[in-house]
Amino acid sequence: MSLPDKAFPVSWDQFHRDARALAWRLAGMGQDFRAIVCITRGGLVPAAIISRELNIRLIETVCVASYHDYVNQGEMNLLKGITAELMVNGGEGVLVVDDLTDTGKTAIEVREMMPKAHFACVYAKPKGVPTIDTFVTEVSQDTWIYFPWDMGFTYQEPIAKGSKG
Numbered sequence: 001m002s003l004p005d006k007a008f009p010v011s012w013d014q015f016h017r018d019a020r021a022l023a024w025r026l027a028g029m030g031q032d033f034r035a036i037v038c039i040t041r042g043g044l045v046p047a048a049i050i051s052r053e054l055n056i057r058l059i060e061t062v063c064v065a066s067y068h069d070y071v072n073q074g075e076m077n078l079l080k081g082i083t084a085e086l087m088v089n090g091g092e093g094v095l096v097v098d099d100l101t102d103t104g105k106t107a108i109e110v111r112e113m114m115p116k117a118h119f120a121c122v123y124a125k126p127k128g129v130p131t132i133d134t135f136v137t138e139v140s141q142d143t144w145i146y147f148p149w150d151m152g153f154t155y156q157e158p159i160a161k162g163s164k165g
Protein backbone atom coordinates (compact mmCIF):
# COMPACT_ATOMS: atom_id res chain seq x y z
CA MET A 1 0.00 0.00 0.00
CA SER A 2 1.24 3.54 -0.73
CA LEU A 3 0.79 6.51 1.57
CA PRO A 4 -2.88 7.65 1.62
CA ASP A 5 -3.67 10.82 -0.38
CA LYS A 6 -4.78 13.02 2.45
CA ALA A 7 -2.71 14.14 5.41
CA PHE A 8 -4.11 14.95 8.84
CA PRO A 9 -1.23 16.39 10.88
CA VAL A 10 -1.88 16.67 14.61
CA SER A 11 0.06 18.99 16.93
CA TRP A 12 0.77 18.22 20.60
CA ASP A 13 -1.70 20.90 21.54
CA GLN A 14 -4.44 19.46 19.36
CA PHE A 15 -3.75 15.93 20.54
CA HIS A 16 -3.97 17.02 24.18
CA ARG A 17 -7.28 18.76 23.49
CA ASP A 18 -8.71 15.78 21.59
CA ALA A 19 -7.58 13.27 24.24
CA ARG A 20 -9.18 15.47 26.88
CA ALA A 21 -12.39 15.55 24.81
CA LEU A 22 -12.28 11.75 24.85
CA ALA A 23 -11.91 11.83 28.63
CA TRP A 24 -14.96 14.12 28.88
CA ARG A 25 -16.99 11.63 26.83
CA LEU A 26 -15.87 8.74 29.00
CA ALA A 27 -16.59 10.68 32.18
CA GLY A 28 -20.09 11.36 30.84
CA MET A 29 -20.77 7.62 30.83
CA GLY A 30 -20.71 7.71 34.61
CA GLN A 31 -18.77 4.43 34.80
CA ASP A 32 -15.88 3.98 37.23
CA PHE A 33 -13.21 2.13 35.29
CA ARG A 34 -11.02 -0.08 37.46
CA ALA A 35 -7.99 0.14 35.18
CA ILE A 36 -6.68 1.35 31.85
CA VAL A 37 -5.07 -1.03 29.40
CA CYS A 38 -3.16 0.97 26.83
CA ILE A 39 -2.21 -0.50 23.48
CA THR A 40 1.44 0.39 22.96
CA ARG A 41 2.98 2.34 21.71
CA GLY A 42 0.40 4.78 20.33
CA GLY A 43 -1.96 4.33 23.28
CA LEU A 44 0.63 5.46 25.83
CA VAL A 45 0.11 9.17 25.22
CA PRO A 46 -3.71 9.29 25.38
CA ALA A 47 -3.59 6.87 28.34
CA ALA A 48 -1.42 9.35 30.28
CA ILE A 49 -3.88 12.17 29.61
CA ILE A 50 -7.04 10.12 30.27
CA SER A 51 -5.67 8.50 33.44
CA ARG A 52 -4.99 11.98 34.82
CA GLU A 53 -8.45 13.29 33.91
CA LEU A 54 -10.39 10.26 35.17
CA ASN A 55 -8.09 9.64 38.16
CA ILE A 56 -7.33 6.07 37.14
CA ARG A 57 -4.03 4.92 38.63
CA LEU A 58 -3.90 1.28 37.61
CA ILE A 59 -2.35 1.23 34.13
CA GLU A 60 -1.49 -1.91 32.18
CA THR A 61 -0.02 -2.30 28.71
CA VAL A 62 -0.75 -4.71 25.91
CA CYS A 63 2.09 -4.63 23.43
CA VAL A 64 1.13 -5.33 19.82
CA ALA A 65 2.75 -4.21 16.60
CA SER A 66 1.48 -4.65 13.08
CA TYR A 67 2.69 -1.67 11.02
CA HIS A 68 6.26 -2.68 10.40
CA ASP A 69 7.21 -0.24 7.67
CA TYR A 70 5.30 2.98 8.21
CA VAL A 71 2.09 2.48 6.19
CA ASN A 72 2.04 -1.25 5.50
CA GLN A 73 0.29 -3.53 7.94
CA GLY A 74 1.70 -7.01 8.37
CA GLU A 75 1.37 -9.87 10.84
CA MET A 76 0.05 -8.92 14.27
CA ASN A 77 2.81 -9.48 16.81
CA LEU A 78 1.79 -9.84 20.45
CA LEU A 79 4.90 -8.89 22.41
CA LYS A 80 3.25 -8.73 25.85
CA GLY A 81 -0.20 -9.79 27.00
CA ILE A 82 -2.50 -8.48 29.74
CA THR A 83 -2.28 -9.54 33.37
CA ALA A 84 -4.84 -12.26 34.24
CA GLU A 85 -6.15 -10.07 37.08
CA LEU A 86 -7.65 -7.60 34.55
CA MET A 87 -8.96 -10.23 32.16
CA VAL A 88 -11.40 -11.73 34.70
CA ASN A 89 -15.07 -11.32 33.67
CA GLY A 90 -13.98 -10.64 30.11
CA GLY A 91 -12.28 -7.41 31.16
CA GLU A 92 -15.49 -5.86 32.47
CA GLY A 93 -14.79 -2.40 33.96
CA VAL A 94 -11.51 -2.05 32.08
CA LEU A 95 -10.89 0.85 29.71
CA VAL A 96 -8.74 0.05 26.66
CA VAL A 97 -7.07 3.10 25.10
CA ASP A 98 -5.35 3.60 21.76
CA ASP A 99 -4.44 6.61 19.65
CA LEU A 100 -6.46 5.49 16.63
CA THR A 101 -8.28 2.67 14.91
CA ASP A 102 -7.63 2.26 11.19
CA THR A 103 -8.61 -1.17 9.79
CA GLY A 104 -9.78 -2.23 13.26
CA LYS A 105 -7.45 -5.26 13.35
CA THR A 106 -5.60 -4.16 16.48
CA ALA A 107 -8.81 -3.51 18.40
CA ILE A 108 -10.29 -6.86 17.26
CA GLU A 109 -7.16 -8.67 18.47
CA VAL A 110 -7.29 -7.03 21.90
CA ARG A 111 -11.07 -7.45 22.19
CA GLU A 112 -10.58 -11.19 21.89
CA MET A 113 -8.64 -10.97 25.17
CA MET A 114 -11.24 -8.75 26.90
CA PRO A 115 -14.62 -8.86 25.13
CA LYS A 116 -16.40 -6.88 27.86
CA ALA A 117 -13.87 -4.04 28.15
CA HIS A 118 -14.69 -0.54 26.91
CA PHE A 119 -12.61 0.43 23.87
CA ALA A 120 -11.72 4.08 23.34
CA CYS A 121 -9.47 5.89 20.91
CA VAL A 122 -8.95 9.48 19.89
CA TYR A 123 -9.23 9.11 16.10
CA ALA A 124 -11.07 6.58 13.97
CA LYS A 125 -11.26 5.65 10.31
CA PRO A 126 -14.54 4.14 8.99
CA LYS A 127 -13.32 0.52 8.83
CA GLY A 128 -12.29 0.68 12.48
CA VAL A 129 -15.36 2.46 13.82
CA PRO A 130 -17.39 -0.73 14.54
CA THR A 131 -14.54 -2.07 16.69
CA ILE A 132 -14.51 0.93 19.07
CA ASP A 133 -17.03 2.01 21.71
CA THR A 134 -15.99 5.67 22.08
CA PHE A 135 -13.88 7.97 19.90
CA VAL A 136 -13.62 11.68 19.21
CA THR A 137 -12.86 12.43 15.55
CA GLU A 138 -13.46 10.39 12.41
CA VAL A 139 -11.26 10.88 9.35
CA SER A 140 -11.68 9.23 5.95
CA GLN A 141 -10.03 5.90 5.19
CA ASP A 142 -7.71 7.53 2.63
CA THR A 143 -6.26 9.89 5.25
CA TRP A 144 -2.98 9.31 7.10
CA ILE A 145 -2.84 10.76 10.59
CA TYR A 146 0.55 12.26 11.50
CA PHE A 147 1.07 12.22 15.24
CA PRO A 148 3.27 14.84 16.94
CA TRP A 149 5.68 12.21 18.31
CA ASP A 150 6.41 11.09 14.71
CA MET A 151 7.11 14.56 13.36
CA GLY A 152 9.63 17.40 13.36
CA PHE A 153 9.66 20.89 11.87
CA THR A 154 10.50 20.96 8.17
CA TYR A 155 10.43 23.60 5.42
CA GLN A 156 7.11 23.75 3.53
CA GLU A 157 6.99 24.68 -0.18
CA PRO A 158 4.67 27.67 -0.83
CA ILE A 159 1.27 26.46 -2.05
CA ALA A 160 1.53 28.55 -5.25
CA LYS A 161 5.01 27.32 -6.22
CA GLY A 162 5.01 25.69 -9.64
CA SER A 163 1.38 26.56 -10.33
CA LYS A 164 2.20 29.73 -12.37
CA GLY A 165 3.80 30.01 -15.83
Ligand SMILES: O=P(O)(O)OC[C@H]1O[C@H](OP(=O)(O)OP(=O)(O)O)[C@H](O)[C@@H]1O
Nearest residue numbers: 040041042066067101102103104105106
Ligand atom coordinates in the same frame (compact mmCIF):
# COMPACT_ATOMS: atom_id res chain seq x y z
O1 LIG B 1 -6.75 -0.44 13.26
P1 LIG B 1 -5.42 -0.92 12.78
O2 LIG B 1 -5.34 -1.01 11.27
O3 LIG B 1 -4.97 -2.20 13.41
O4 LIG B 1 -4.34 0.20 13.12
C1 LIG B 1 -4.32 0.92 14.33
C2 LIG B 1 -3.07 0.64 15.11
O5 LIG B 1 -1.90 0.95 14.32
C3 LIG B 1 -1.03 1.79 15.05
O6 LIG B 1 -0.17 1.02 15.86
P2 LIG B 1 1.13 0.26 15.29
O7 LIG B 1 0.81 -1.18 15.11
O8 LIG B 1 1.65 1.00 14.10
O9 LIG B 1 2.18 0.37 16.46
P3 LIG B 1 2.62 1.61 17.36
O10 LIG B 1 1.43 1.98 18.20
O11 LIG B 1 3.73 1.08 18.16
O12 LIG B 1 3.02 2.75 16.44
C4 LIG B 1 -1.96 2.57 15.94
O13 LIG B 1 -1.28 3.06 17.10
C5 LIG B 1 -3.01 1.56 16.32
O14 LIG B 1 -2.62 0.80 17.45
Ligand SMILES: [Mg+2]
Nearest residue numbers: 040041042043
Ligand atom coordinates in the same frame (compact mmCIF):
# COMPACT_ATOMS: atom_id res chain seq x y z
MG1 LIG C 1 -0.55 1.26 18.02
